[in-house]
Amino acid sequence: MPIRLASLLVLLVLWQWGSGLLGSRALPPPLAVLAVVGAEARSGALAVNLGATLARVIASFTLAMALGAALGLVMGRSKMADQLLDPWLIVLLNLPALVIIVLAYIWVGLNETAAIGAVALNKLPNTAVTVREGARALDRGLDEMARIFALGRGARLRHVILPQLAPYLAAATRSGLSLVWKIVLVVELLGRPNGVGFEIGVAFQLFDVTRLLAYALPFVGLMLAMETFIVQPIERHVSRWRPHPA
Amino acid sequence: MSPAGGRTLLEVAVALKTRRAVSGESRVVLRDVGFSLGEGEVCALLGPSGCGKTTLLRLIAGLDKEFEGAVTLPARRRIGMVFQEPRLLPWRSVAENLRIAGAPPGKDLDAIVATLGLAGHLDHFPGELSLGLARRVAIARAFAIAPDLLILDEPFASLDAILARRLRTELTSLVERLRSTTLIVTHDVDEAISLADRIVVLSPAPGRVIADRRIETPRLALTPEAAADIRAELAAMMAAAHGG
Numbered sequence: 001m002p003i004r005l006a007s008l009l010v011l012l013v014l015w016q017w018g019s020g021l022l023g024s025r026a027l028p029p030p031l032a033v034l035a036v037v038g039a040e041a042r043s044g045a046l047a048v049n050l051g052a053t054l055a056r057v058i059a060s061f062t063l064a065m066a067l068g069a070a071l072g073l074v075m076g077r078s079k080m081a082d083q084l085l086d087p088w089l090i091v092l093l094n095l096p097a098l099v100i101i102v103l104a105y106i107w108v109g110l111n112e113t114a115a116i117g118a119v120a121l122n123k124l125p126n127t128a129v130t131v132r133e134g135a136r137a138l139d140r141g142l143d144e145m146a147r148i149f150a151l152g153r154g155a156r157l158r159h160v161i162l163p164q165l166a167p168y169l170a171a172a173t174r175s176g177l178s179l180v181w182k183i184v185l186v187v188e189l190l191g192r193p194n195g196v197g198f199e200i201g202v203a204f205q206l207f208d209v210t211r212l213l214a215y216a217l218p219f220v221g222l223m224l225a226m227e228t229f230i231v232q233p234i235e236r237h238v239s240r241w242r243p244h245p246a
Numbered sequence: 247m248s249p250a251g252g253r254t255l256l257e258v259a260v261a262l263k264t265r266r267a268v269s270g271e272s273r274v275v276l277r278d279v280g281f282s283l284g285e286g287e288v289c290a291l292l293g294p295s296g297c298g299k300t301t302l303l304r305l306i307a308g309l310d311k312e313f314e315g316a317v318t319l320p321a322r323r324r325i326g327m328v329f330q331e332p333r334l335l336p337w338r339s340v341a342e343n344l345r346i347a348g349a350p351p352g353k354d355l356d357a358i359v360a361t362l363g364l365a366g367h368l369d370h371f372p373g374e375l376s377l378g379l380a381r382r383v384a385i386a387r388a389f390a391i392a393p394d395l396l397i398l399d400e401p402f403a404s405l406d407a408i409l410a411r412r413l414r415t416e417l418t419s420l421v422e423r424l425r426s427t428t429l430i431v432t433h434d435v436d437e438a439i440s441l442a443d444r445i446v447v448l449s450p451a452p453g454r455v456i457a458d459r460r461i462e463t464p465r466l467a468l469t470p471e472a473a474a475d476i477r478a479e480l481a482a483m484m485a486a487a488h489g490g
């Protein structure tokens with residue numbers, strides 16, 4: 001922990017020094033950014049925009065994880081489904097995020113559904129591919145055990161399948177959360193009237209780096225906090241059964 | 247009809263079971279294996295390694311349906327199975343493993359847990375157990391659902407002789423108490439004689455029945471001399487099968 005803190009401190013010092021070097025217009029010093037953060041927070045705009053973006057991240061992330069995991073599970077367990085859906089998945093994986101976003105706005109309209117759907121669609125193939133890997137590696141012996149002891153569907157999912165998929169779901173979550181919030185910002189920049197992405201768009205039009213950082217950094221902090229205080233504890237909880245090395 | 251006097255519970259009539267190797271050629275694993283078990287009967291299935299014992303158990307349990315012939319079991323029945331490996335859920339505690347398999351909590355479960363010496367391990371995860379303990383949990387799991395048919399695949403293999411002997415005694419007392427029809431695979435003749443009231447012997451691969459012997463004396467009353475007689479008789483049958 002002290003090492004991490006020292007490292008962060010070095011970053012701040014470098015930032016301050018760089019700002020002196022490049023001029024405060026190109027890179028405003030930390031305190032100037034902090035002042036804008038404070039002002040935006042007092043006016044309430046910061047909370048509104050962070051909240052809007054966070055809500056979009058959570059909605060599209062949940063959607064992508066749920067649908068992607070279900071798709072991956074089906075594809076991993078059924079050869080037929082895999083052959084049928086694999087080409088679609090490859091197309092979707094290779095479609096640039098921007099194309100999906102613009103198409104969604106054109107076809108569905110400049111609304112929340114299009115925004116969240118587009119982000120989810122960008123993340124979904126990624127989750128599906130990861131979970132498919134996990135579904136292919138499911139233990140056949142445990143599957144047979146579940147059949148012999150006539151476990152119901154729900155019990156099989158909860159006690160046999162999901163615990164085996166947990167590492168794959170964790171990997172998808174980890175890469176997913178950061179991917180999703182980055183794409184959410186683009187979606188907001190292109191077609192939403194609020195959110196961190198929208199504010200960054202405004203800052204870009206004004207060439208206002210201070211404002212840009214004042215929105216970007218608190219949001220990065222928020223995502224880091226989610227990772228540390230929500231994702232990691234869940235990971236620790238689901239892997240608590242693994243024997244500790246002696 | 248079985249000496250236990252009950253109706254027939256299991257009827258096995260496997261005409262042919264083949265398996266395809268990775269190389270693509272298919273080979274016969276079982277041919278003309280037929281026998282039936284009455285309710286409450288305890289049958290030991292003997293045979294050399296690789297003769298198809300596990301394969302036969304999988305057919306009987308309904309895990310593998312690709313074979314010629316038929317396996318007949320009552321429509322409503324519970325099967326308890328002890329696989330060749332423990333096959334516990336590593337991410338659930340011992341108690342949860344038993345509960346998830348359908349063991350109703352209560353006196354019966356407590357008795358089984360106590361008999362198998364698991365009372366102190368209920369909160370442990372399978373990764374924290376020795377192989378012998380994990381085997382015992384698998385046995386407890388199969389018993390705890392009070393099965394109509396109990397299938398055990400070499401449950402005492404690779405355990406030390408003393409522990410294996412103790413577990414055999416415990417198995418006998420559990421079978422006596424629950425009266426489950428039992429099919430136990432082993433390649434230990436003495437184990438078969440001491441546990442079963444019926445012994446079916448398979449030939450080396452491809453497996454077929456070369457001996458089907460009832461032991462009329464009640465299990466617990468078997469004298470060493472009688473056991474030796476049966477052993478000699480089985481050895482003669484196996485030798486004859488090899489010769490012919």
Ligand SMILES: Nc1ncnc2c1ncn2[C@@H]1O[C@H](COP(=O)(O)OP(=O)(O)OP(=O)(O)O)[C@@H](O)[C@H]1O
Nearest residue numbers: 265266267275294295296297298299300301302451
């Ligand atoms: N997955 C498989 N694919 C192809 N052949 C197999 C497969 N599993 C087993 N066999 C073959 O089937 C035969 C019977 O195997 P099985 O596991 O039923 O033997 P077993 O009598 O249980 O042996 P053991 O006492 O060593 O457990 C063996 O000759 C083996 O080579």
Ligand SMILES: [Mg+2]
Nearest residue numbers: 299300301330
């Ligand atoms: Mg076997």
